[in-house]
Amino acid sequence: MNLVADFLNSGIRLTVPILFAAIASLLSARAGVLNLAIESKVLAGAFVGILVAAGTGNTLLGVLAAAASGALIGALLALAQRLGVDLVVLAIGLNILVLQLTVYLMRSYLGGVGTYSPDLETIPPLTIPGISDLPFLGALLSRLNWSVYLAFFAAILVGIYFRTRSGRHLLAVGEAPIAAASAGLSVGRTQTLTLLAAGALAGIGGAYLSVGDLGLFTRNMSADRGWIGITAALLALNKPAFIVPAAAVFGFASAASIRLQAFDVPASVTQFIPQGAAFVALVLVGLRAKSRGSFLRLWSQSSRIPLGRLREPGPPRPEPGAAPPPESSRVEEPSSSRSPRG
Amino acid sequence: MQRDAIERTIRRIGMPVLAIVASLMVGALLVLALGESPVAAASTVVQAGFSCSPGYCNLGGTLALAGPIIFCALGAVVSLRTGLFSIGQEGQYALGGLAGAVAGYAIAAPAGVAPVVALAASALMGALWGVIPAILKVFLGVNELIITIVLNAIAGLLLDFLVNYPLRAEASTNGYTHVVRDEARLPVFDTSTKFGLAFVLAVLAVVAVGFYLNRTTVGYEQRMSGEAPAFARYSGMSSTASVLRAGLLGGALAGIGGGIQVIGTNYRVVEGFSDGTGFTGLTAAILGGTTAIGAGLLGILYAGITVGAVNGLQIMLGVPREIGSTVLALMIVFIAAQAPLLTRWERFLDRRRANRLLDSGASLAQPAGRGSAA
Numbered sequence: 001m002n003l004v005a006d007f008l009n010s011g012i013r014l015t016v017p018i019l020f021a022a023i024a025s026l027l028s029a030r031a032g033v034l035n036l037a038i039e040s041k042v043l044a045g046a047f048v049g050i051l052v053a054a055g056t057g058n059t060l061l062g063v064l065a066a067a068a069s070g071a072l073i074g075a076l077l078a079l080a081q082r083l084g085v086d087l088v089v090l091a092i093g094l095n096i097l098v099l100q101l102t103v104y105l106m107r108s109y110l111g112g113v114g115t116y117s118p119d120l121e122t123i124p125p126l127t128i129p130g131i132s133d134l135p136f137l138g139a140l141l142s143r144l145n146w147s148v149y150l151a152f153f154a155a156i157l158v159g160i161y162f163r164t165r166s167g168r169h170l171l172a173v174g175e176a177p178i179a180a181a182s183a184g185l186s187v188g189r190t191q192t193l194t195l196l197a198a199g200a201l202a203g204i205g206g207a208y209l210s211v212g213d214l215g216l217f218t219r220n221m222s223a224d225r226g227w228i229g230i231t232a233a234l235l236a237l238n239k240p241a242f243i244v245p246a247a248a249v250f251g252f253a254s255a256a257s258i259r260l261q262a263f264d265v266p267a268s269v270t271q272f273i274p275q276g277a278a279f280v281a282l283v284l285v286g287l288r289a290k291s292r293g294s295f296l297r298l299w300s301q302s303s304r305i306p307l308g309r310l311r312e313p314g315p316p317r318p319e320p321g322a323a324p325p326p327e328s329s330r331v332e333e334p335s336s337s338r339s340p341r342g
Numbered sequence: 343m344q345r346d347a348i349e350r351t352i353r354r355i356g357m358p359v360l361a362i363v364a365s366l367m368v369g370a371l372l373v374l375a376l377g378e379s380p381v382a383a384a385s386t387v388v389q390a391g392f393s394c395s396p397g398y399c400n401l402g403g404t405l406a407l408a409g410p411i412i413f414c415a416l417g418a419v420v421s422l423r424t425g426l427f428s429i430g431q432e433g434q435y436a437l438g439g440l441a442g443a444v445a446g447y448a449i450a451a452p453a454g455v456a457p458v459v460a461l462a463a464s465a466l467m468g469a470l471w472g473v474i475p476a477i478l479k480v481f482l483g484v485n486e487l488i489i490t491i492v493l494n495a496i497a498g499l500l501l502d503f504l505v506n507y508p509l510r511a512e513a514s515t516n517g518y519t520h521v522v523r524d525e526a527r528l529p530v531f532d533t534s535t536k537f538g539l540a541f542v543l544a545v546l547a548v549v550a551v552g553f554y555l556n557r558t559t560v561g562y563e564q565r566m567s568g569e570a571p572a573f574a575r576y577s578g579m580s581s582t583a584s585v586l587r588a589g590l591l592g593g594a595l596a597g598i599g600g601g602i603q604v605i606g607t608n609y610r611v612v613e614g615f616s617d618g619t620g621f622t623g624l625t626a627a628i629l630g631g632t633t634a635i636g637a638g639l640l641g642i643l644y645a646g647i648t649v650g651a652v653n654g655l656q657i658m659l660g661v662p663r664e665i666g667s668t669v670l671a672l673m674i675v676f677i678a679a680q681a682p683l684l685t686r687w688e689r690f691l692d693r694r695r696a697n698r699l700l701d702s703g704a705s706l707a708q709p710a711g712r713g714s715a716a
Contacts, residue, residue, distance in 0.1 A: 034487070036487075080678075080679065083679070083682045083683065083686075084682035084685070084686075085678050085679050085681065085682050086678055086681065088427065088487065089628050089674065089678040090674075090675060090678045090679070092429070092621075092624070092625060092628070092674065093625070093671050093672075093673075093674030093675040093678060094671075094675060096621075096625065096667060096670070096671035096674070097668060097671035097672060097674075097675060100664040100665075100667040100668040100671055101664070101668050101671075103662065103664045104372065104662045104664035104665055104668055107662035107664065108375075108376055108661075108662055224495070227491055227495070228495075230488070230491065231491065231492055231495070234488060234492075266502075266503050266506060266507060267502075268499040268500070268502040268503040268506070269499075269503055271499055272496065272499045272500070272503070275492055275495045275496050275499065276496065278492050279489070279492050279493070279496065282478075282484055282488065282489055282492065283478060283482065283484065285484070286478060286482030286483055286484035287482055
């Protein structure tokens with residue numbers, strides 16, 4: 001019985017950073033931004049979080065600083081989006097930059113080795129009076145601190161938020177930016193705020209790794225959790241209702257891969273299951289979109305719809321929402337935005 | 343008009359150069375903060391990455407490292423130019439390398455034929471893995487960028503599983519395959535750095551891909567369906583065929599990259615073979631302006647900075663080697679950021695010139711070059 005509880009406990013703890021990253025990816029995607037820089041936000045959050053926590057001795061300040069660092073990268077992305085920078089290339093650059101820069105700074109200033117482990121108390125686990133003494137639940141909920149609960153709370157909150165007025169606006173901006181703009185919504189501001197929030201969440205996910213769980217920082221600590229979060233959000237079809245199960249599939253697969261190695265089941269096989277599920281989910285979404293029309297095409301291009309271009313005071317100025325003038329140059333615009341630039 | 347053209351050329355070369363200078367400046371500040379001279383650091387990198395003495399040829403090590411990177415970069419160039427935004431080079435590289443290792447070990451062939459067989463296996467495996475996102479994109483409209491993230495993860499897991507279980511050579515803590523046969527190894531010119539035929543193949547591939555994209559009909563169709571899809575469609579080119587071809591060719595190139603790494607340098611595949619070479623190739627392709635020659639040059643530059651930062655900075659100056667990759671990542675960020683700024687600047691200049699023409703009372707009917715649309 002305790003074995004099951006221990007397994008569930010480690011599964012939950014492995015799910016948390018993935019869940020944070022997945023919520024960040026979901027928010028960005030629903031606001032119409034393909035945000036591939038989540039990996040860098042998680043890693044930056046882990047690094048800044050433990051630095052501030054070790055410096056001040058306060059884990060809460062560490063988590064807040066991690067959120068701020070993630071939000072800063074989010075702000076960079078938002079600025080780039082407004083300028084019309086190719087976000088995919090920028091995100092690839094940012095991911096490598098944060099990975100290399102954190103190791104460089106750690107080697108230069110924090111002892112010159114591959115691991116930085118300051119004298120730091122990790123966030124203490126929450127003890128709920130009465131439950132901690134129960135046999136099964138006590139083991140299940142042990143070693144879970146407030147940031148774990150925050151992850152699940154954030155998932156619920158996003159689900160509720162999408163039903164509010166401003167949440168609906170966010171969805172409108174993501175699905176039909178031109179329509180949203182012509183209805184008077186500020187597309188740029190909505191996307192900027194969403195990217196800031198997504199960055200903060202991913203940063204907290206990173207802080208959970210360093211400040212919340214292990215109390216140290218290692219090279220490439222995020223270890224693809226940002227990418228896995230993006231995949232988990234896709235597996236959830238970017239719907240808040242499925243985000244916790246989708247992230248849990250990945251988290252529990254990791255937990256299972258560690259346990260099953262004792263029975264000589266390869267870790268790669270266990271970890272393959274969620275990735276394979278994500279692949280199948282993507283193909284199924286493609287099949288459904290194919291039969292329903294071009295919804296997915298719209299979604300997949302939404303990040304590349306250059307809203308800056310609509311506001312530009314260029315010579316043939318089309319009013320947002322107005323029918324495009326039947327010129328050959330206009331015909332080319334939507335499809336040429338798919339081509340890689342640079 | 344002549345002056346305009348010159349100014350435009352200066353702007354278009356100047357902005358990327360400015361971005362590169364800016365990233366070097368940030369790198370210099372980081373080195374300066376450690377109390378080392380940035381100039382000394384830079385010269386150490388160049389010395390350790392690109393110098394060659396009779397005893398030990400650093401340049402050889404650089405070129406040996408550059409071969410696989412260049413192949414992956416070429417794979418990325420072919421994909422990106424066709425509008426297939428695949429970042430799956432990492433997975434194609436890993437599985438291509440594994441296929442090369444298996445073919446090089448299992449298939450007995452005479453000396454001249456065995457490397458060809460191994461590289462053919464690599465290319466085939468890479469092409470098969472590379473055509474998956476192309477098929478899904480063309481027939482189901484799946485976003486190729488996202489599916490290749492998943493495919494990279496699956497390829498890494500598949501490699502780790504195969505290397506640890508069915509293809510494992512012997513019981514040890516780390517899984518690795520059998521060593522490839524002697525006949526299947528690529529000739530090496532310099533045994534200490536493993537500089538050999540692999541790099542020559544990479545140079546030939548740069549020429550071939552450049553020729554293919556710029557001088558052949560199919561290559562032209564491929565570029566057009568990436569750069570001007572509407573034009574390509576209306577002039578009867580099949581974008582479906584182009585994208586599928588890009589998936590096959592790009593995958594084959596990245597797969598050969600893995601193959602030459604195995605039969606040219608490592609001679610076996612170790613767990614964790616998928617170490618980011620494919621991703622490095624992708625970034626080299628982007629920084630190189632998605633051209634074949636740019637991919638080749640940037641591949642060498644990447645390898646040189648990596649070798650120089652490891653052998654020079656870290657060992658001789660005590661500056662962590664990550665500074666090299668940090669500066670390269672900064673270059674990607676800054677170069678990505680300068681592109682739209684350049685466009686805005688040119689639009690601003692065009693508009694100002696058009697306004698001047700209007701103010702001076704020039705007739706709009708006369709063909710006034712690019713400003714005539716106003």
